[in-house]
Structure formats: C-alpha cells, structure tokens
Amino acid sequence: MKIITSGSKYIDIDAYASCIAYRELFKLKGIEAISVSTSKLNESITKQILEFKQSLDSYQESEEQEFIILDVSEEIYFDTIVKKDKIVELIDHHPGFETVWKEKLGEKAQIETIGAVATIILEKYQEEHLLNKMEKEVAYMLMAAILDNTLNFKAKITSNRDIMAYQKLQKIVSDNGRYCERYFLECQEMIEHDLINSIQNDTKVGIHHQLLPNVIAQLTVWDKTNIMKQLEIIYQVLDRYDKNWIMNLICIKDAKSYIISKHEKVKMQMQKLMHHTFNGNIMELPEVWLRKELIKEAIINEK
Ligand SMILES: [Mn+2]
The missing domain is CATH 3.10.310.20 (DHHA2 domain)
Known part of the structure; x- marks a missing residue:
C-alpha cells in the first residue's frame, strides 16, 4: 500500500491538494494508494475545499507500507506516521536536502525550485496522458495550491511551469480568471473567523x-x-x-x-x-x- 503524506504539525493547501491529487492519479493507473495526514490543516485549506468529495483518508496500518513524501524534505518535519526506511519517493520545493535524497532515492527524489509541488503533480498527470481524467474538484484544489504558494504568481519563486500548470487547470474547470479572488477571500474568511x-x-x-x-x-x-x-x-x-x-x-x-x-x-x-x-x-x-x-x-x- 502506498501512503502519500507530508509534514508534521500543520500542512497547507499545497501539501493537502498534492497528496490528494497524487492519490487520484495512482487510482487512475489502477494502483492502490491512500493520502494521510495527522497534522493540523492550516487556513489555506478553506471550508469550501474541505467540502469537496476528494479528501484525506484515515491511516491504515498494513504489512507492506511504502511512503511517498510531498512538500517537505527535512526529516524532522515528516508526518509522525512515516517509517523512514520505507520511503520510496519524495517531491518537494524547499531547498537544502536535494543531495541527501538524490543519494537515497535517485530519480524518485524530485526537489526543484518551483512555486508549488502542485505544479509537479499536474505535470505527472500530463506525462501519463491522464489530464483529461482529472476531476474538477481536484483541479480546483491544485489551482488553490498554486495560487497560495506563489502568492498569485507574484512570489519570486514562481516559475513559468507554475503559470503553465495553472492555465491547464483553468481549462479543466472553465475558469475565466475569477477563481483567484474567490479563493483568497475564502482564506480570509477562515482567518477572520x-x-x-x-x-x-x-x-x-x-x-x-x-x-x-x-x-x-x-x-x-x-x-x-x-x-x-x-x-x-x-x-x-x-x-x-x-x-x-x-x-x-x-x-x-x-x-x-x-x-x-x-x-x-x-x-x-x-x-x-x-x-x-x-x-x-x-x-x-x-x-x-x-x-x-x-x-x-x-x-x-x-x-
Ligand atoms: Mn509547497
């Protein structure tokens, strides 16, 4: 069983959306996977997004566990369920631990300077030619992740790949550019509440x-x-x-x-x-x- 997870203490929309979207991609390929987090969800994961059909799974202890870590690469911040010797893949965009993971996992370690991990997940759908199978709600989640982590493409870490990924997602949900304001207003509501x-x-x-x-x-x-x-x-x-x-x-x-x-x-x-x-x-x-x-x-x- 593949267990897709992220950081401890709290996770944001990039971790949340990426874990769920990556699980959905495995499902589309007929591979069993769950996405799990024991962390608090921060206010970037809005009430509206939490109501989507696709959400986190509950943790199941099983014989053959394989962990996939997203949006974090510093071991001390891994979710507490992670068994460190059972990690098979890691995708992140925080600098500092690139070499460590390249040595451990080879091409299954992907740590890049990019606005959001969500962008990399979108690209994985593309590589598998499964973009047309992505559910609208999954697309919205990934859009929110890219918006949040790149601050509406204004943060310096934003790359062209983030912009391209967002445009592909906009097509899936037929967004005319309005989702940005809607999403950040949802976050604001959570914060002010x-x-x-x-x-x-x-x-x-x-x-x-x-x-x-x-x-x-x-x-x-x-x-x-x-x-x-x-x-x-x-x-x-x-x-x-x-x-x-x-x-x-x-x-x-x-x-x-x-x-x-x-x-x-x-x-x-x-x-x-x-x-x-x-x-x-x-x-x-x-x-x-x-x-x-x-x-x-x-x-x-x-x-
Ligand atoms: Mn991130």
Missing part, C-alpha cells in the same frame, strides 16, 4: 538567523483591512512565543507584504534587512514576500 488559531497555525518558531527574529508568523488574505484593525490580538498571540517576532501579512489585492512588529530591536533589524522603514508598527513592502524568501534574504545578507 478565528484569528488567534490562524496565527498559531502559521507561525514558525526557532528561526536562527542574525538578521531575523526567532518567530515569524504569516497570514495571507485578499484584503488586509479587517486584520489591520485587530493588531492588539496579533501582539497578544505573538508575545506569548517570544519578544522577538514579526508578522508577515500578505495582501494579495495590494500585491504587498506588511511586516508587523512592536519591538524596537526587531524593527531596526528588519529595516536593515529590507531597506524600508517602519511607520509605527508597520513596514510596507512594495511587493509580496513569502516567509521562505525573507529567510533566504537573511541568509544572503549574513554572508
């Missing part, structure tokens, strides 16, 4: 770079206005982790990131790194930045 939980579900602790605070929270919404009215809640939640934090609030409508912080030391640090100034507790950046891009920027500047 439970802001505290949403922050906790997308906060990375233990970031060790001289130029960044230890804690980086991130939220992606269509329109920032309502969140900006609730800064006190953000302060309260993040102060519980550490004094050294930032919130990266990504507003898709503006195509901008807003870095929020209320601690002078952190503000100075961020101003130095990003070359923009804080206005009160907010630093407006002229483009969108993903957390992984902020970390990359810090690594480049440390050298």
Whole structure:
C-alpha cells in the first residue's frame, strides 16, 4: 500500500491538494494508494475545499507500507506516521536536502525550485496522458495550491511551469480568471473567523538567523483591512512565543507584504534587512514576500 503524506504539525493547501491529487492519479493507473495526514490543516485549506468529495483518508496500518513524501524534505518535519526506511519517493520545493535524497532515492527524489509541488503533480498527470481524467474538484484544489504558494504568481519563486500548470487547470474547470479572488477571500474568511488559531497555525518558531527574529508568523488574505484593525490580538498571540517576532501579512489585492512588529530591536533589524522603514508598527513592502524568501534574504545578507 502506498501512503502519500507530508509534514508534521500543520500542512497547507499545497501539501493537502498534492497528496490528494497524487492519490487520484495512482487510482487512475489502477494502483492502490491512500493520502494521510495527522497534522493540523492550516487556513489555506478553506471550508469550501474541505467540502469537496476528494479528501484525506484515515491511516491504515498494513504489512507492506511504502511512503511517498510531498512538500517537505527535512526529516524532522515528516508526518509522525512515516517509517523512514520505507520511503520510496519524495517531491518537494524547499531547498537544502536535494543531495541527501538524490543519494537515497535517485530519480524518485524530485526537489526543484518551483512555486508549488502542485505544479509537479499536474505535470505527472500530463506525462501519463491522464489530464483529461482529472476531476474538477481536484483541479480546483491544485489551482488553490498554486495560487497560495506563489502568492498569485507574484512570489519570486514562481516559475513559468507554475503559470503553465495553472492555465491547464483553468481549462479543466472553465475558469475565466475569477477563481483567484474567490479563493483568497475564502482564506480570509477562515482567518477572520478565528484569528488567534490562524496565527498559531502559521507561525514558525526557532528561526536562527542574525538578521531575523526567532518567530515569524504569516497570514495571507485578499484584503488586509479587517486584520489591520485587530493588531492588539496579533501582539497578544505573538508575545506569548517570544519578544522577538514579526508578522508577515500578505495582501494579495495590494500585491504587498506588511511586516508587523512592536519591538524596537526587531524593527531596526528588519529595516536593515529590507531597506524600508517602519511607520509605527508597520513596514510596507512594495511587493509580496513569502516567509521562505525573507529567510533566504537573511541568509544572503549574513554572508
Ligand atoms: Mn509547497
């Protein structure tokens, strides 16, 4: 039995959609597979997407297990069900562990600089000539994954392959370009409905770079206005982790990131790194930045 899974603690729409779509592809080829996660689902997996017919399976302990890992390649972050010696395939787009997995799995390790793992899964359907068999809801999920992970194609990691993949998916669902706003509004609704939980579900602790605070929270919404009215809640939640934090609030409508912080030391640090100034507790950046891009920027500047 092939078990397709991803990270521990929480997973996002890229991991969720990719696990489900990859299972569906195996099914189309007549191969038994399940997609399983024991992690929390973050707010990028919207209520509407959770209501789709295709969803995660429950875990079944079986004799012959083979694990396929998607959207993560650092072992300490694998889902707790993974048996490390039973991994047969790994697909990811986070840098750092390419060589390790190439040595272990050869061509069954695919770690690439690309906007979303969902793009790679779409390409696998194409390679198998099974794109015409993809269910509409699966296509919508993959579209959401690409939109989320590339921030509507504005993130620097976006590649041409992501754009091509999205266009293919749009054809399957006959989208005229409206799905982007609809999807990010769905996410925003999830976040505004439970802001505290949403922050906790997308906060990375233990970031060790001289130029960044230890804690980086991130939220992606269509329109920032309502969140900006609730800064006190953000302060309260993040102060519980550490004094050294930032919130990266990504507003898709503006195509901008807003870095929020209320601690002078952190503000100075961020101003130095990003070359923009804080206005009160907010630093407006002229483009969108993903957390992984902020970390990359810090690594480049440390050298
Ligand atoms: Mn991803």
